[in-house]
Amino acid sequence: MLARELLRQSPDRVRQALTDRSADPAPVDLWLGLDADRRRNLVEVEELQRQRNEASKAIGERKRRGEDASVAIAAVGETKQRIDALEKELAGIDENLRAVELALPNVPSHDVPVGPDESANRLVRTVGEITAFDFEPQAHWDLGPALGILDFERGAKLAGARFTAYFGLGARLERALIQYMLDLHLEEHGYTEVLPPYLVSSDALVGTGQLPKFAEDLFKVEGNDLYLVPTAEVPLTNLHREEILEAADLPLRYTAYTPCFRAEAGSHGRDVRGLIRQHQFNKVELVQLVEPERSDAALEELTVHAETILQRLELPYRTVCLSTGDMGFSAAKTYDIEVWLPGQQAYREISSCSNCGDFQARRAGIRYRPAEGDKPTYVHTLNGSGLAVGRTLIAILENYQQADGSVVVPEVLRSYLRTDRITAS
């Protein structure tokens, strides 16, 4: 949610932000109208309430003295009716205002490249050399089944397209990656591990921005106000919803492994093969709640935290800064980390690290007190994948594959996997 002061004082900036995102700027004017209506109405209601309170007080006093108050009671009746009518109107305005506010995306940071889509993304850095092969590298959807560690047909038998069953060292590799990533973030990057619920309420999803606009991307539990988490960003960021934190508590750094569930509505036909786009995938997430002045630096750090995993796994990747047209709804600035996949001869997203500024904090009511006696202000929230586990497994299979179809296990994972090579059994 955007600050109301921003909308009132700099509507042009918000209109421009929407245009840069290839979104319709019209809601800004709708908002301005509703806001003016609201304030006009509110001033009137409050004046009438003041009159009513005064009258009620006088009635109470008369009654206490045993005097007749029926005249005064009758006199207040009209005020009461006007209050009721205006309050009803006000509730309607508030509801509309909130609906408009909740649908407005965040304003991009000034240093974000302006452009319509991913073609305008800015390359930040490229790390590692593209893996060279003296044979034709296979895609993971061929390697995995051949090794007996990924079974797409049986996954589909259980749950349909975009579900996969892992077997043997495949399952173990996925588990090892989760463990390795968590350990690294705990031990070296100062995060606190959290094991959150995998189902969350609509309030939590509104807090991080998935709702109300993107309900069709979510799996909802029938008959309950519960949704399968699309990312651990949702539970982690919402841990402190409606709280006022102390400055000394910040920064808060949380990491969690969760499965992630996405309906992938509107992506029919995209990445239908293999593990890349699944309805259920595993992810280790990084979330930070920080003081506003610290969030720019925190995004750089968090992105490096995610990149470190790829460096330790010795996987080639590049980092790009998303353009205004390619960013997510809640983000002010986003770095995507893209890993090299030899099977596709392409860099593919494996992590997305965003600074959401106070956008989510406003929605979720996460504040802190800068100093004793200060008014509470909104924290800044950041999140990033550290990393998407399924896609990391793909990257390992494709980059570490050998001419004989076996896969060498990256050095740092050998103690977790208890083997240095995955071969067909």
Place this chain on the structure above:
RNA sequence: GGAGGGGUGGCUGAGUGGUCGAAAGCGGCGGUCUUGAAAACCGUUGACCUUUCACGAGGUCCCAGGGUUCGAAUCCCUGCCCCUCCGCCA
């Protein structure tokens, strides 16, 4: 699933439908005292919104949402959450 008991300010905990945003205690902050600290004493101590250049003024909030009433923390309804006992269950 059955039966019962609760949800009040940072915490504990009062609160006959009417000067209650809410007693009291604790904690926090400021001060007096002290060489310093502790103790004691005094004062202070919520959030949000509107309005004002400002001082200030006003409104809302006692889990949430409805309702009754001139007036609701207090009465009624619904929901959510917590606790105890029983049943069931990983």
